[in-house]
Amino acid sequence: MTMRRRGFLRALAGGVLLLPLVGRAQQAKRKPKLGVLIGFAEDDPRTKRSVAAFLKGLADLGWVLDRDLTINFRYGAADADRNRSLAKELVALNPDVILVNSTSATAAVQRERSTIPVVFATVSDPMGSGFVASLARPGGNITGFINVEGSxxxxxxxxxxxxxxxxxxxxxxxxxxxxxxxxxxxxxxxxxxxxxxxxxxxxxxxxxxxxxxxxxxxxxxxxxxxxxxxxxxxxxxxxxxxxxxxxxxxxxxxxxxxxxxxxxPDTEDIFRRTATYVDKILHGASPADLPVQLPIKFxxxxxxxxxxxxxxxxxxxxxxxxxxxxx
CATH class of the missing domain: 3.40.50.2300 (Response regulator)
Structure with missing residues (x-):
């Protein structure tokens, strides 16, 4: 075997060995995708403040929008039929996590029967609505933050x-x-x-x-x-x-x-806190193990x-x- 042929084989072998490493490096650099379905109108000042509080929560945890993750927003404007249509759109995008706001919008996402992790904000009665098995152990792909207790x-x-x-x-x-x-x-x-x-x-x-x-x-x-x-x-x-x-x-x-x-409850505080669960899930946590949280500020x-x-x-x-x- 000539020296030139031996050198070529060594280079080829090295390249083959490097391929998995390059693949893993490229995969590690993939930006996570987040889908967001807000149950209220986009131009509502309350909605804007809540979304800003969520984004601030992510920023405080080190996430920079567009650099570290991409977010697709949808707004249901308190319309149950619109929520169902938008939930279908978001699930089709196959995001890594879906943040959803309101009971109606959460039900719409759940109806799609996907396994995508879901974090809800300001939901009423998540057990009675069938979103979680219990507050302490949600048990499925959905968890989040209660709007308020029935009392x-x-x-x-x-x-x-x-x-x-x-x-x-x-x-x-x-x-x-x-x-x-x-x-x-x-x-x-x-x-x-x-x-x-x-x-x-x-x-x-x-x-x-x-x-x-x-x-x-x-x-x-x-x-x-x-x-x-x-x-x-x-x-x-x-x-x-x-x-x-x-x-x-x-x-x-x-x-x-x-x-x-x-x-x-202070809605902006709830949205700010949802960022912590999105962060945990993007780092590998399972919604099934993240207890549903109660409001702490009224x-x-x-x-x-x-x-x-x-x-x-x-x-x-x-x-x-x-x-x-x-x-």
């Missing part, structure tokens, strides 16, 4: 009664298409209402006309509680307008909604302008507890 339904009623002592009937409104979990809040709401001598009523709304009718048919001693519900959150401006038009006090389950009283917002328009006086003790007072 807050009783707290909403107590706040209504505290600000409007004359309340004799309390109406819990929701959209059955986006708040399939309504019973999660209704039961504690009903118990608290009866304990306070208030008649609890449950009312469904699904479009602006039904929202107006809900207010137009109320009496002087009625109050409305707007459940934590994407449809109601998207239509919060209309709800507040009708509250003043028909002089009906409203307690909202959406943070800083502009209603007479708003009491809810916000009480009081609208004194609305109170004045309704002829109400907010107790000083309640004002002292508020995180935000709108004057």
């Amino acid at each position: 807050i339904g009783g707290k909403w009623l107590e706040l209504l009664k505290e600000v409007v002592p004359r309340t004799r009937r309390a109406v819990l409104i929701f959209d059955p298409a986006t708040a399939t979990y309504f019973d999660y809040y209704w039961k504690p709401f009903e118990v608290a209402a009866r304990a306070a001598g208030v008649s609890p009523l449950l009312l469904t709304v699904g479009n602006p006309a039904e929202i107006e009718l809900a207010f137009a048919t109320r009496d002087r001693d009625d109050g409305i509680v707007a459940m934590s519900d994407p449809f109601l959150t998207v239509n919060r401006t209309l709800i507040n307008e009708k509250a003043l038009q028909f002089r009906v006090p409203v307690v909202s389950g959406a943070s800083r909604s502009g209603s007479l009283i708003s009491y809810a 916000e009480l917002s009081i609208n004194l302008k609305a109170a004045k328009a309704l002829g109400l006086t907010v107790p000083p003790t309640l004002l002292a507890q508020a995180d935000e007072v709108m004057e």
Whole structure:
């Protein structure tokens, strides 16, 4: 064998040995893909703040957008049918992780029956909705952060009664298409209402006309509680307008909604915390082993302008507890 042929064979053998190493190096450099389905409208200021909080959480963990990972955003705008269509789109992109916001959007992603890891933010009743086997051990490919515990339904009623002592009937409104979990809040709401001598009523709304009718048919001693519900959150401006038009006090389950009283978890804090689970999964953790997390920060917002328009006086003790007072 000539020296030139031996050199060629050594070079060929070295190249063959290097191929797996080069392949692994190229694979290691592949940027992870993240799919995001937000259940609310893209142009909603609350949505923008929540998304910014999530991106800030990723940045704090060392992830630089476009350099370290790519993100495909979709926005469902509180439309259950749109959520299903967008969930199908995202799953088809085969991202490494899907971040999803709202119960309706999470259900849409789950319906695709993929094995892609999913992290949810601000979901109500994940066990009752069938997303996880338990809070401590989710057991599947889905985990995340609860919007709020069902017991807050009783707290909403107590706040209504505290600000409007004359309340004799309390109406819990929701959209059955986006708040399939309504019973999660209704039961504690009903118990608290009866304990306070208030008649609890449950009312469904699904479009602006039904929202107006809900207010137009109320009496002087009625109050409305707007459940934590994407449809109601998207239509919060209309709800507040009708509250003043028909002089009906409203307690909202959406943070800083502009209603007479708003009491809810800090949504931006929840989105910031979801980044930690996305980071863990991208580093190899399994959603099945990541316990579902509860909210740790709540916000009480009081609208004194609305109170004045309704002829109400907010107790000083309640004002002292508020995180935000709108004057």
